[in-house]
Amino acid sequence: MPASIHPCLSCGACCAAYRVAFHWSEADDAAGGTVPVDLTLALRTHERAMRGTDAVSPRCAALAGTVGVATHCSIYDLRPSPCRAVQASWADGAADAQCDRARIRHGLPVLTPEDWC
Numbered sequence: 001m002p003a004s005i006h007p008c009l010s011c012g013a014c015c016a017a018y019r020v021a022f023h024w025s026e027a028d029d030a031a032g033g034t035v036p037v038d039l040t041l042a043l044r045t046h047e048r049a050m051r052g053t054d055a056v057s058p059r060c061a062a063l064a065g066t067v068g069v070a071t072h073c074s075i076y077d078l079r080p081s082p083c084r085a086v087q088a089s090w091a092d093g094a095a096d097a098q099c100d101r102a103r104i105r106h107g108l109p110v111l112t113p114e115d116w117c
């Protein structure tokens, strides 16, 4: 994989693998919130989730493109904290369990240190 192409841009698996839940105050109907509330749904008492992720086959409503081919987050600068916590494996010198599980779920090979050379 050419080092100039970030692996996430041809993946998107973690945006279509998990329920993405966060405190309601991260939505933009709360003071200081950033996540467009229309892209979320109410979950438990204090939580909202990204629309589309609370499903048996999750896919975030903010994900654009085709998983495993070309994807991007349409609200990247506004995304909630769980999304910011996921790191592509070996981007910072270590594997990330969520990244690996998501890629395996979508039939993609897990990333290795060589993907960053």
Ligand code: SF4
Pocket: 007, 008, 009, 011, 012, 013, 014, 015, 086, 087, 088, 089, 098, 099, 100, 102, 103, 111
């Ligand atoms: S963090 Fe991992 S699973 Fe998520 S888009 Fe990047 S490479 Fe894919």
Ligand code: SF4
Pocket: 014, 015, 020, 050, 060, 061, 062, 063, 064, 072, 073, 074, 075, 076, 079, 080, 083
């Ligand atoms: S908000 Fe963006 S980064 Fe987070 S799951 Fe949705 S598409 Fe992925």
